[in-house]
Amino acid sequence: MKKEETAEHLILDAAKDIFQSKGMDGARMQEIADKAGINKAMLHYYYRSKQLLFEAVFKNAFSLLAPQLNTILNDDSSIEDKVRKFTTDYTAFMMKHPYLPNFIINELNRNEDFILKLKENTGFPNLEKFKAQVNTEIKAGVLKPIDADQLFVNILALNIFPFLGKPLVKALTKKDELSYAAFVESRKTEVANFIIHSIKK
Amino acid sequence: MKKEETAEHLILDAAKDIFQSKGMDGARMQEIADKAGINKAMLHYYYRSKQLLFEAVFKNAFSLLAPQLNTILNDDSSIEDKVRKFTTDYTAFMMKHPYLPNFIINELNRNEDFILKLKENTGFPNLEKFKAQVNTEIKAGVLKPIDADQLFVNILALNIFPFLGKPLVKALTKKDELSYAAFVESRKTEVANFIIHSIKK
DNA sequence: ATATTTGTTAACCATATGGTTAAACTTGTT
DNA sequence: AACAAGTTTAACCATATGGTTAACAAATAT
Numbered sequence: 381m382k383k384e385e386t387a388e389h390l391i392l393d394a395a396k397d398i399f400q401s402k403g404m405d406g407a408r409m410q411e412i413a414d415k416a417g418i419n420k421a422m423l424h425y426y427y428r429s430k431q432l433l434f435e436a437v438f439k440n441a442f443s444l445l446a447p448q449l450n451t452i453l454n455d456d457s458s459i460e461d462k463v464r465k466f467t468t469d470y471t472a473f474m475m476k477h478p479y480l481p482n483f484i485i486n487e488l489n490r491n492e493d494f495i496l497k498l499k500e501n502t503g504f505p506n507l508e509k510f511k512a513q514v515n516t517e518i519k520a521g522v523l524k525p526i527d528a529d530q531l532f533v534n535i536l537a538l539n540i541f542p543f544l545g546k547p548l549v550k551a552l553t554k555k556d557e558l559s560y561a562a563f564v565e566s567r568k569t570e571v572a573n574f575i576i577h578s579i580k581k
Numbered sequence: 582m583k584k585e586e587t588a589e590h591l592i593l594d595a596a597k598d599i600f601q602s603k604g605m606d607g608a609r610m611q612e613i614a615d616k617a618g619i620n621k622a623m624l625h626y627y628y629r630s631k632q633l634l635f636e637a638v639f640k641n642a643f644s645l646l647a648p649q650l651n652t653i654l655n656d657d658s659s660i661e662d663k664v665r666k667f668t669t670d671y672t673a674f675m676m677k678h679p680y681l682p683n684f685i686i687n688e689l690n691r692n693e694d695f696i697l698k699l700k701e702n703t704g705f706p707n708l709e710k711f712k713a714q715v716n717t718e719i720k721a722g723v724l725k726p727i728d729a730d731q732l733f734v735n736i737l738a739l740n741i742f743p744f745l746g747k748p749l750v751k752a753l754t755k756k757d758e759l760s761y762a763a764f765v766e767s768r769k770t771e772v773a774n775f776i777i778h779s780i781k782k
Numbered sequence: 783a784t785a786t787t788t789g790t791t792a793a794c795c796a797t798a799t800g801g802t803t804a805a806a807c808t809t810g811t812t
Numbered sequence: 813a814a815c816a817a818g819t820t821t822a823a824c825c826a827t828a829t830g831g832t833t834a835a836c837a838a839a840t841a842t
Contacts (some may be wrong), residue, residue, distance in 0.1 A: 387789075405606035406691070409830060419791055449753075461773065482690045489683045490607070495752045524778070529754045530771050534739055535609040536746070542740030545747060545835060547689040549737070551696045552650075552706055553730045556703055563730065570731050577725070578779035588819080610800060620821055625801060 388426045390416040392436060395423075399437045400479040403486060404549075405484075407434075438487060441480055443499055447507040448473055452535070459517050460576055467539055467572040471564060474543045481543045506534060523579050531579065539569045591617040591628045596624075596753075600638045601680040604687060608635075629765070639688060642681055643699055648721060650706040651672055662719050663711075663778055668740055668773040672765060675744045682744045708733060724780050732780065739772045 393515035398407045409430055413420040420509060427433035428496060452466040488495055498504055511528035518525050542564050550560050599608045610631055614621040614781040628634035672686035675682060689696055699705055712729035719726055743750060743765050751761050 401602070402693070403606060403687075405604060406828065410828090416834085420830090421791070421792085421832080425789075482687065485749065486604075486683065486687045487745055489745075490604070492748050499752055500635050507753060507755075508736075526775070527771070529756075530768065530775075532752055532754070533768075534744060534772070535774055536750070537738045537742030538735055540746070541742050542734060544690075545686055545737070545741070547693050547696050548686065549734055551700055552708060553729075553733070554708075566728075567731065567734075568726070571735070574727070574731075574735055574779050578775050609798085611798090621800090622802080622822085623820065626819075631800065 387416075387418055387422055391426055391433070392424055392440070394418075394488065395427075395433050395437050396440065399434055399481040400441065400523050403483070404430075404490065417446065418463060439482075439498070439501075441478050441484060443501075443503070444477065445484065446503050450503070452511045453505055453507060456494060456526055459514060459523060460580065463535060463575050464572045466535065467575075468568045470539045470570045471571075474540070475561075477562065478543060478546075485540075485544060515535075521581060524581055525580055538567075543569060588617075588619055588623055589718075591619060592624055592627055592634070592643070595600060595619075596634050596638050597641065598701055599637055601642065601684040604684070605631075605635050605691065618637075632751060639695075640699070640702075642685060644702075644704065645678065646681065646685060647704050651704070654706055654708060654711045654722060660715060661707050661781065665773045667736065668776075669769045671740045672772075674770045675741075676762075676765065678743060682741050686741075686745060725782055727780055735775060739768075739776065743768060 391412065394412045395407075397415060398412045407430075409423055410420055412433075413423055416422075423430075423433060439502060448466075448470055451469060452462050455462065455570070457465070507529070510532060514523065514528040514531060517523045544561065550556075553560075553562055553563070592613065596608075596613045598616060608631075610624055611621055613634075615626055617623075624631075624634060628637060649667075649671055652670060653663050656663065658666070708730070711733060715724065715727070715729040715732060718724045747761065751757075754761075755765070756764055770780045
């Protein structure tokens with residue numbers, strides 16, 4: 381038996397699917413059990429309560445996202461290169477985990493205190509290096525003046541929003557599933573260009 | 582008695598609060614009734630079911646948002662002026678309705694078919710004029726070449742994301758409630774400049 | 783082999799939840 | 813005043829839900 385087929389892992393896996401698509405409030409313990417092919421009592425045996433099972437799933441999801449952010453924050457390439465790399469990588473990553481952004485954003489909105497628990501974790505993204513680098517490049521005349529926090533949020537916004545707002549954007553731009561995928565795919569370069577055009581001298 | 586104090590309106594008002602902060606799944610009919618100061622049976626008397634009450638709230642919320650979008654889509658000023666006006670107005674609007682974006686985005690993700698009902702409504706935003714105008718200004722040499730859909734999504738993303746991702750962004754940028762409000766306030770001009778810099782020749 | 787710990791199940795429980803009902807109250811009409 | 817229509821309430825209902833229990837099975841240790 382593979383590690384992934386232990387009851388504990390089967391449960392976490394099923395819980396991930398259900399929680400990420402339906403949220404904490406919409407998820408049902410029975411549905412998770414059914415999806416895992418396992419008796420409902422086992423969920424409590426391994427994770428004690430719905431809340432704790434949810435937290436296990438959430439921390440797992442966030443620990444998938446954090447390294448993506450750290451890419452842009454903590455390597456040594458130029459801001460331009462970072463933006464290009466991040467935009468490509470992040471979009472590719474999101475295409476593989478389409479429920480992730482909405483799940484995280486929404487659950488953080490539902491319970492604002494929850495982010496405090498994440499902050500304590502090592503590996504919680506830290507902006508200091510990125511901000512210092514932006515300011516250095518501005519002084520060096522490579523970039524136009526811009527507040528580093530604002531730039532960071534812009535980068536995040538342009539990359540994440542198409543996944544968060546997919547149903548809305550799809551409807552507004554009158555795209556079907558296929559053309560939306562192509563639209564997002566082309567953003568890998570479009571968004572990077574859009575940002576670079578704006579900030580580069 | 583004012584119109585706003587009829588039972589029907591008190592219910593809708595309370596339902597708006599509860600649904601927008603807790604979502605469809607997290608909302609409880611009893612809680613809505615309590616907030617409205619009205620017997621629970623009245624909710625069903627006026628709105629038949631939780632689903633229908635929810636839809637009333639949702640359509641209401643969306644009909645508040647749609648005119649904001651139409652501002653940028655259907656007036657006759659230049660793209661640059663539209664971007665500036667939209668960014669200022671939209672941010673001001675969101676500061677007054679902080680739960681709106683997450684509510685709408687999240688519920689549309691929960692039920693993708695729901696947007697179809699909205700599409701039928703008159704007043705559902707239409708991008709054609711905006712797209713034509715972008716292409717005209719590109720041909721006239723006012724704007725650099727850019728796909729109009731991409732530009733539209735960029736504008737939306739930059740404006741909406743700070744409200745959607747507030748808890749996350751607040752934590753990442755280490756801002757408290759007050760400095761986050763200032764951050765968002767300054768985006769009214771920062772975002773417009775960011776966009777204009779990128780697209781203007 | 784036997785005892786002990788760990789894993790698993792079906793049945794059960796208390797409570798929460800959306801929804802209904804029938805009676806009472808209010809308002810307007812004749 | 814009497815009647816009808818609309819409005820409001822408390823009590824009720826069926827079901828769903830997170831969680832528990834006690835018995836049973838499998839693996840592990842003695």
